[in-house]
Amino acid sequence: MPSYTPPLRDMQFLLHEVFDSVERLKAIPRYAELDADTVNAVLEGAGQFAAEVTQPLNLSGDSEGCTLDRDTHTVTTPKGFKEAYAQFVAGGWPALSCEPEYGGQGLPFVANQCLYEMLNSANQAWTMYPGLSHGAYEALHAYGSDAQKQTYLGKLTSGEWTGTMCLTEPQCGTDLGLLTTKAEPQPDGSYRLTGSKIFISAGEHDMAENIVHLVLARLPDAPKGSKGISLFVVPKFLVNDDGSLGARNPIYCTGLEHKMGIHGNATAQISLEGAAGTLVGEPNKGLQAMFIMMNAARLGVGNQSLGLTEVAFQNALAYAKERIQMRSLSGPKAKDKPADPILVHPDVRRSLLTAKAYAEAGRALLVYCALLVDEHLYHPDEKRRKQANQLVALLTPIAKAFVTDNGFIATNECMQVFGGHGYIHENGMEQFVRDARINLIYEGTNTVQSLDLLGRKVLGDQGAALKLFGKEVAAFIEAEGVNEAMAEFINPLAFLADKLTKFTTELGFKAFTSPDEAGGASVDYLRVAGHLVYAYLFARMAKVAQTALAAGSTDPFYTAKLQTARFYVARLFPEVASRMQTARSGVANLLDTDAALA
Template structure:
């Protein structure tokens, strides 16, 4: 049976020591969030995840959700767990205090989200979607809508969804057909079908708030004619309490490969009552507030499951006895050595470890940017942070979920035949993490976003928020012998990334297919270079801290993992560089009839 232990020591290292997030107390509204408050919050979140959510993960997967007479029932234990989750204030930790939130930094919230995803991703989908709906409504809703809906989304008594996809349109939302007809009272009648709606119907909350993309009668064609509407499952009465049922029904549940305890619904809207959010025909920009938050959150799903897979792999590798070490027997009192002595097992474990710790550092790095974007008193700093978050969002979503799936598959390989059966939980991690590469925009779409929208935006302004600090770091440490094993490889990868960026920009302007052909490899090159920068910084921080003592060996292990990353993972940047520079002719000139 798989178990989960919150990685609090590494989380504290990243938050306090590496990223210096204690300085967030200088931002307006964050003054009280000192380490004395942050650390207990992380500890309590860890207890909730380990003791309440993780034990429901396998049973929830095996039982799944069921639909009876239009009502979706979640697996046994989920309602009680959600009640504890909500009453503990976990739905509100990063929400605005004006609506009942606790107002914690995003850099804290991302660590709590990671633990939830590690423990029980299916459960985490319900509050996760709600938080996205909260952010979109808070940014674009009218004061009246915010007054009624935000406090209930914040306290978790109501949950939220995002309703974009239709049977005939997914990524290309300009094709959607759902209609919205204005009414004399200012409301609209929403009619259409939405599919793949996570948490679209369930029994955890009093009400569900659907954010629905639809077209007004006078809407222009394409994505420029989409509006965003709030459509509650139950229509609030004069006091804001749930009233009569709205004309929205769950027609069916999707039968999925993974996240089976998350209700993925087909929703039919039959002249359901809804209210416009934001301006007419500007729904896509409003929805992107939710989608960008969701893309970062999905990246954290990949991180969370990579951590869970790593923990399961290490536990098994310590206990499983098979063969003897190639050099000489290690466990002389046992009939065989534990498999952790074998080089290939150690290779896989270190790939998982370097992935998890590198992604965690990047997640907090980007989340800190979100905090500065929203709270910093200097408009210039806010603008720079906004550029940084925009640049890194597709990288986080695609890189973390690709690596999360790879980590889960490595875990299955470590466990061998036992990884392929349910007992140890590894096969569930593989199934659960696979969807993260698909939803909220496939990873191919994230790569196109990076090369098509972010690279050339505002004359390359976004890129400066990454390229300048990395360049300065490499230059600053060029003569530091102790940092050479880390800064040397980083400098080479960064040089490749710079050349690849120029290649993609130049060829992409002349032929968009060239940019598209390079996009996925370029994003991975970008992501690995970003991780190399963070691993160099982690090694530097660990070396400095170890001088004051390292009784538990934490800093030594951090430095050793950084070395592994530089020697065994970062060399991929050379192959990726060659692939980007090769251009797209070999794929675009291939005869379509030959496929």
């Protein structure tokens, strides 16, 4: 059975040594009293909960799955899930970064990011039940009416109620302009919704007393396409004026998807049969409100793969130290044993270091993004709020697609370390691979994220956000360019920073004459941009490690960080060359293929 140790040292390294997050956040009045001891205590408690409460349920939850009673439309989650959630609520974890006005603890979003990384390592399927609630909270906090906030935010904050996002329908996934769910106005100002939704994560369960569904639907006079979509809040149980639960709303689970992974999460087919709901925000502007939840979910999905990468690495490393097979090519290393531990073999180390590098860079990216979210929401300087918003918008598709692509690569590499034993369920590795695979698909496939990055986030604003990030990278390169000890990290970073500007301009000209060119190059482009971000973050981490060692530290953590950074630069970063070459090959080799695809 797999085990899990929360990576507290690496989280603290990023928070306190690389990003100096406490001092950075103290510039925000609501965090003026924040201190490192508080942050560390929260992380330790979160790690303990993940490792001791939810992780032991991961393997069994995968085997058991969820059960639907079709007569009552109720779903029973795997044994122990409900009890673990009750502990989660009792511990106040759902309220960590929510507003004190609604019963929240008011801690930074970055603390919540670290909590959810550990929960995802421990049990992704379980974590999806409370995880989606934060997106619902944010959407209602931003666009809900005073009455909606009063009704729902306190219960979502406490965790007594959970939330979902109901977007997808049988005939439309990414193209939400095709949705057909209808919302009929009622004399009392409410609406009656009728239609079908599919692939609704945590869409029905027995863990909370009510589920707050955010549903996209069309008003009778709505324009066609995405401009005619409105957002509604539709609770599982209606809520009385005094806040108590009323009648069962006719929004039912009619089926559970039989999936490759995340078996412990109820991926529901939902039928709305005249369900009562209220409009969130303005009519026909539902996507604007839902994007609050979708963007939070995209960062959350990146976090899911980060969690799986970390736990897969930990277990593969432990196995590689114990499993003996063959001798080292350079001669026996464990002379007291009949064979050497497989850790001595170079390619086993390549697999392990791939996972370790992608975990550490992914963690740095998601912590960086979380700090930007905190600044965007609460920084007193309007200019800084705007810049933080630009940067997090630019980095969100990378955080979703690059981290999840790499997470699938890493979990596969870690399963390979186990050999045939990795293919066996009770060892847990094949579950990590299966669970990781969905993260490339939902909340906007990784191809959609790539199109979003190149088409909307880079070309769409004439490169303004990319230039803003580029200035940050350039300042670091200038500061460290004369430091010979940093040359091995700075030179590749500087090379790619220069090349990416020219590469972007080249693709922009091609896309201007033929939009399909952007479609053919976007996935490659995101991989290149992702490596620029990772190279920058690894360079920053390497600088801190070098400084600590130069000051006399004997902590092996810093030596390990440098070794991992060197592996990344030498073995993973060079992917950018092939990706730029394939992007430049043009779209003709994809579209002029009617005979090949006949």
